[in-house]
Amino acid sequence: MKIHRYIVILMILSLIIGIFSPSYLLAQKATTEIKLFLLDIGPEYQRAWKQIIERYEKRTPGIKITLIYGGWDQGHEKLLVSIAGGTPPDITQFNDDFIGDYTYKGILEPLNDLLKDVDWSIFFKAGVDVTRVKGIYRSVGIAHKPRLFYYNKDLFDKAGVSYLPKTWPGTGWTWDTFLEKARKLTKDTNGDGIPDIYGAAIGLAGQPPFWWIRNNAPEPCNIITEGKFSMTEPWAIEALQWCADLSLVHKVSPPFSVERDVGGRNLFVSQKAAMFFSGSWELPFLKDVKFRWDVGPMPKKVRATSEASLFNFGIISTSKHKQEAAAFLKYLLTAVEPQAILAREAGLAPAKIRECKKLEWLGLPKEVTINKGMFIEALYNTVYGPFQVPGWYEVYKMLKVASDEVASGRKTAKQAMEELGPKAQQILDQFK
Amino acid sequence: MSLTYHKRQIIYGLLFVMPVVIGTVIFNIYPLIHSLILSFTDWDLISAPRFIGLKNYVNMFTKDEFFPMISKNTVIFSLGSVPLGMIAGLILALLVNRDLKGITIFRACYYIPVIASSVAVGMIWKWVYNSEFGLLNSVLKVFGIQGKAWLWDPSTAMLSVIIVSVWKNMGYNMVLFLSGLQNIPEELYEAAEIDGCVKFKKFLYITLPLLSPITFLVLITSIIGSFQVFDLIYIMTGGGPGYSTQVYLYYIWETGFRMFRMGYGSTLAMTLFLFIGILTLVQWYISKYWVYYESK
Numbered sequence: 001m002k003i004h005r006y007i008v009i010l011m012i013l014s015l016i017i018g019i020f021s022p023s024y025l026l027a028q029k030a031t032t033e034i035k036l037f038l039l040d041i042g043p044e045y046q047r048a049w050k051q052i053i054e055r056y057e058k059r060t061p062g063i064k065i066t067l068i069y070g071g072w073d074q075g076h077e078k079l080l081v082s083i084a085g086g087t088p089p090d091i092t093q094f095n096d097d098f099i100g101d102y103t104y105k106g107i108l109e110p111l112n113d114l115l116k117d118v119d120w121s122i123f124f125k126a127g128v129d130v131t132r133v134k135g136i137y138r139s140v141g142i143a144h145k146p147r148l149f150y151y152n153k154d155l156f157d158k159a160g161v162s163y164l165p166k167t168w169p170g171t172g173w174t175w176d177t178f179l180e181k182a183r184k185l186t187k188d189t190n191g192d193g194i195p196d197i198y199g200a201a202i203g204l205a206g207q208p209p210f211w212w213i214r215n216n217a218p219e220p221c222n223i224i225t226e227g228k229f230s231m232t233e234p235w236a237i238e239a240l241q242w243c244a245d246l247s248l249v250h251k252v253s254p255p256f257s258v259e260r261d262v263g264g265r266n267l268f269v270s271q272k273a274a275m276f277f278s279g280s281w282e283l284p285f286l287k288d289v290k291f292r293w294d295v296g297p298m299p300k301k302v303r304a305t306s307e308a309s310l311f312n313f314g315i316i317s318t319s320k321h322k323q324e325a326a327a328f329l330k331y332l333l334t335a336v337e338p339q340a341i342l343a344r345e346a347g348l349a350p351a352k353i354r355e356c357k358k359l360e361w362l363g364l365p366k367e368v369t370i371n372k373g374m375f376i377e378a379l380y381n382t383v384y385g386p387f388q389v390p391g392w393y394e395v396y397k398m399l400k401v402a403s404d405e406v407a408s409g410r411k412t413a414k415q416a417m418e419e420l421g422p423k424a425q426q427i428l429d430q431f432k
Numbered sequence: 433m434s435l436t437y438h439k440r441q442i443i444y445g446l447l448f449v450m451p452v453v454i455g456t457v458i459f460n461i462y463p464l465i466h467s468l469i470l471s472f473t474d475w476d477l478i479s480a481p482r483f484i485g486l487k488n489y490v491n492m493f494t495k496d497e498f499f500p501m502i503s504k505n506t507v508i509f510s511l512g513s514v515p516l517g518m519i520a521g522l523i524l525a526l527l528v529n530r531d532l533k534g535i536t537i538f539r540a541c542y543y544i545p546v547i548a549s550s551v552a553v554g555m556i557w558k559w560v561y562n563s564e565f566g567l568l569n570s571v572l573k574v575f576g577i578q579g580k581a582w583l584w585d586p587s588t589a590m591l592s593v594i595i596v597s598v599w600k601n602m603g604y605n606m607v608l609f610l611s612g613l614q615n616i617p618e619e620l621y622e623a624a625e626i627d628g629c630v631k632f633k634k635f636l637y638i639t640l641p642l643l644s645p646i647t648f649l650v651l652i653t654s655i656i657g658s659f660q661v662f663d664l665i666y667i668m669t670g671g672g673p674g675y676s677t678q679v680y681l682y683y684i685w686e687t688g689f690r691m692f693r694m695g696y697g698s699t700l701a702m703t704l705f706l707f708i709g710i711l712t713l714v715q716w717y718i719s720k721y722w723v724y725y726e727s728k
Contacts, residue, residue, distance in 0.1 A: 012444040084477040105478045105692060257581025261562045344722055405674055408584065423497070 003097040018112035027353035032324050037068045037082075037089035039075040040311070040346070048345035052338045056331055063324055083107065083318065091329060094139070096130065097386045097396055098308045104131045104390035104431060107427035109136040114326035118334060123351045127310055130384035139387075142332045143339070144350035144356075145279045146308045146378035147211070147366040153292040155197065155274040159185045161295040164275075164296025168377035169304030174240070182252035184366055185274040199252035201264035204243055208396075208403035210385055211298060211307045213239040218302060224386040224395070227428055233400065237303070241413035244406045256408040282377060283347055283362060295374045297383075305383040311348055349379065390431040395424045452506070464705070468699035477694050488699035498675070498683065499700075505590065506680040510658035512594040513601075517654055518647070520598055521605025528606065529613045539610070543603040554667030557596045558583065561668075583669055584674035593664055593677055600664075603655070605650050612646030613639070644723040652715055656708055680704055 038045065046067075053065045068089055070078045076095060083090050089118040094102065101198040102108050112129050114233055115137065152166055161184050164174045182199025189196045202209065210223055213231070216239035223230055230236055246253040253259070254267060265282050267273035269289055277298075286293060298304045311330065315325045332338045340348035343361030350356045356379065359372045411419075435443070462703035471488055492499055530537050545553060560567045563583040569579025582592040618641065623633050641646075662681040665671060669676035671686075680700070688697025 080477040080689060080692075105476060107478055137644040188498065255581070257563045260584050261566075261581065262564050397686075397690070401674055402674065404672060408673065410586070410674070 013100040018324065021313070023070065031062060031064050032321055033064045033066055034091065034321055034325050034328055035066050035068055035089040036328075037070050037079055037092040039070055039072050039093045039095065041069040041071050042346075044346045048341050055337055056328060062328070063130075063328070065328065067101070068075050083316065088316045088318050089131065090325040091313055092313055093311070093313050096139075096141075096312045096384065097336070099131060099312070099395045100133065100388040100390040100392050101140060102314065103138045103162065103388070104319055107314075108138040109317045109319065109322055111140065111260075111315065111326070111329075114315065114322060114329055115140070115333075116200070119329060121240065122353060123333075124353060124356070124379050124382070126308070126379070126382040126384055127351055130310065130387055131312065133388045134261065139143065139312050140329060140333050140351075141312050143311035143342055144308045144351060144379055144382070145281050145311070146349060146375050146382060147279045148267060148374055148378040149200075149217045149275050149277050149283065149296045149298070150286070150293060151275040151296055152268065152271060152273075153294055155185060155271060155291075159187070161185055161275070165359045166371055166374075168297040168381055169300040170297055171297050173297065173304075175299050175301050179246070179250065180208050180245070182275070183250065186252045195251060196272065198254050198273045200246065200277070201235045201254055201259055201267050201273040202243060202246065202252070202277045203259070203264050204247070204407045205256050205260035206404070208399050209243045210241065211305060211383075212243050212301075214383060215239070215301045215303050215305055216242075218325060220303070220383075222383070222386045223399070224392065224428060227389075227432060229395065229424040230379070231424070231426060237413045237417050240403065240406055244409070244413065246408070277305050280347060280349060280362070281309075283364060287368065287405070289366060294370045296371070297374065297377065305381050306348075306378050307377060307384060308382045309386065311342070311351075350376065389428065391427045394427050397429075398424060408421045435567045456662055467698045467701055470695055471702045473695040473698075474693075475695040475698075476692040477689075478692070481695060484695070487670075489695050489703075489706055491696070492636065492699055492703065497677070501675060502678050502680055502683045505676070506659060506661075507599075509594060509661060509679055510655060512591065513597045513658050514606050514651070514654045516594065516598045517601050517605055518650055520602040521650065522609050522643075524602060524606040525609035526615055529610055530595050539606075542606055548600070550663035551667055553596065553600050554664050557599075561592055584673050586673050588674055589669055589677050593668055595663055596668065597658075597661060597711050599655070605654070608646055609643065612643045616642045619691060641724050642726070648715075648723045649703075652712055655715075659704060659708055672693040 017026065021061070036049075038049070049067055070076075070093075070389070072095075075093075075097065079089070079092055079094065098110075123141075124144065127144055129200075131137055131139045131141055149164060153163060156163055163180050164298070165171065169273040178200070185196050185199040187197040188194065213236050214220075214222065215229070217233075218235060218237045221230060223236075232238070247255055247259075254273065256261070260266070264273060264276040264278055265285055269285060271291060275296075291338045298306050301432060313329060315322055315329065317327055333351065336352075336355060339352060339355050340360070342348045343350055343355070343365070347361055347363050349361050357376055362372055362375065364370070364372075367372060385396075398420055402411075405411040406413045406416050470481060472483060472485060474484045475481035475486075486518070491706070497665040523691060525543055528535055528542070559565070563569060563579065565578070566582075568582065572579045580588055582588050598696055620638050621634055621641075624638060629637075660681055662685065663678055665679055665682050671682050681704075684697050684700045688694045711712040
């Protein structure tokens with residue numbers, strides 16, 4: 001028994017000496033760990049990040065990047081809990097809807113000084129503007145996912161309808177001509193009164209049609225402009241109702257429930273929708289379709305802008321390694337390597353215009369011949385939502401519900417927006 | 433110093449229950465007290481909590497437009513799922529309370545939904561309810577009936593979720609009722625048989641009264657569970673369409689984590705806790721009029 005006691009004491013002593021030995025302490029001091037919190041955690045992203053981190057750690061000895069997988073569903077909550085628990089990451093990917101809220105809450109470190117050497121003119125303007133809150137950069141978009149129309153050329157040929165324009169916005173491509181084409185493309189093949197092929201799935205289910213609404217405004221503006229909720233304006237109500245009427249009145253778009261249950265992509269891939277409006281994330285699903293397809297611009301009303309999704313990153317204000325985090329963020333933003341890896345592995349359009357124009361990020365096989373330049377045009381014509389506005393997410397949630405009510409025909413756009421307007425304005429006024 | 437047998441027994445007893453006690457204190461009692469404290473604060477998870485007294489409670493009843501609607505939705509869910517779940521559980525228990533070969537397989541099959549992940553159940557049923565490709569509408573089509581968009585129509589969305597909840601939990605109720613049924617002495621049925629009692633009257637005058645303690649247990653646990661529904665709503669409808677399936681716990685989660693109002697979320701949580709506590713006490717009080725304990 002006594003011998004066992006001495007052995008245990010010896011082991012504990014060895015452990016203590018080992019931990020507090022000079023070489024161990026030196027090793028600990030030599031490595032700075034940067035924690036990177038991610039929302040996109042699919043296998044393609046994991047592959048991309050592994051390669052990026054390997055290269056970065058090789059070129060910057062003493063820095064170790066640790067990935068924390070949050071996921072889109074629970075990422076926001078996990079991030080807040082980690083901040084509340086005192087274990088925040090250093091850099092976080094986050095939903096661009098929260099740029100204003102995170103800024104207001106002091107979560108994001110201002111980046112103007114940390115990234116002062118960055119030449120912002122080499123990036124797409126929309127992606128730069130949306131991350132700037134009152135002149136201060138709060139996050140950076142290191143990649144984009146542009147939105148545009150996908151259309152089925154075979155169905156267009158069958159219906160005798162001319163293809164979408166090859167330039168943005170193209171000549172004569174308006175809301176009226178869009179509706180006209182959609183009508184001709186909509187077919188009830190079995191005579192039961194329900195279309196079997198819809199002219200267009202515009203993605204109204206579960207997402208308010210911001211890009212259509214902004215395109216109807218007499219002056220360029222956003223859903224929230226200078227603290228005012230614009231959805232009660234006549235042009236906004238008109239646009240929202242027009243989008244809903246594509247299904248409710250003209251029957252050229254699938255009903256709300258069908259689009260919600262099936263999704264625009266599945267309708268398009270199964271040739272039940274001749275056109276569908278979505279982002280570049282659809283490309284992997286279209287590689288093997290058995291019909292010819294191409295891409296086209298938004299139709300024009302007053303203007304023809306689109307929207308994109310931003311691959312958005314910020315530095316947490318409580319990070320203990322802001323300089324090191326900023327160096328890594330700058331690398332992601334400005335170096336060719338990480339942008340090329342994200343483009344190749346995850347199909348993300350690089351934020352740098354020159355890299356984006358190479359179009360390798362589309363990842364399409366050579367035999368797929370589409371108007372690839374349209375994706376670049378979409379990015380030049382992108383306007384992001386009012387993400388810099390604090391309270392935007394709460395307003396957006398209510399707007400989503402109201403838009404669903406309009407899309408499903410339970411309320412008119414006028415009724416829905418007149419009900420929502422005062423509540424939304426009350427939320428925004430809290431932050432004035 | 434040697435301890436007496438009695439003292440040693442006490443120490444051993446305490447040691448054995450200590451893990452559960454520690455766990456209860458850490459994971460139940462401490463969070464409850466912390467939540468109570470937070471309910472008197474304005475806290476956004478980022479900056480330090482700010483004490484605001486009863487303001488959250490006052491706002492809940494006077495300013496929160498969603499509170500009445502969400503409370504109503506939750507009560508509707510409870511009123512739908514609890515009776516249906518109990519009746520379904522009782523029927524299943526009566527059916528499987530037989531000494532047949534292979535009956536345990538049936539019992540296991542009915543219990544499988546209980547142990548299945550709620551996420552998986554929600555996702556599968558979402559496909560069953562799918563308006564275009566779902567199993568339900570496909571079957572209805574065979575009979576010439578046009579199916580609905582079950583989860584996207586406010587008039588059917590809540591009922592659709594209730595059905596899934598009943599389906600998932602009736603196996604649990606079945607097991608409880610089965611244990612109750614198997615504890616009813618056979619002699620009582622034999623005596624009733626001799627007196628010429630028909631099956632229905634045996635059920636009414638023997639089974640139901642002697643099953644009342646179990647029924648009471650099932651009632652309490654079902655009501656508590658129904659007020660805490662979250663996962664099925666999150667997976668299947670996200671609180672929609674409109675706010676027709678927005679329930680209390682979902683609202684607490686959204687308020688606390690999405691809207692940066694953890695203080696107010698704690699207020700909602702404490703209110704729910706109090707409500708369920710009061711409801712349970714009322715049920716305990718009423719139980720003396722309809723629950724028959726053999727020992728009494």
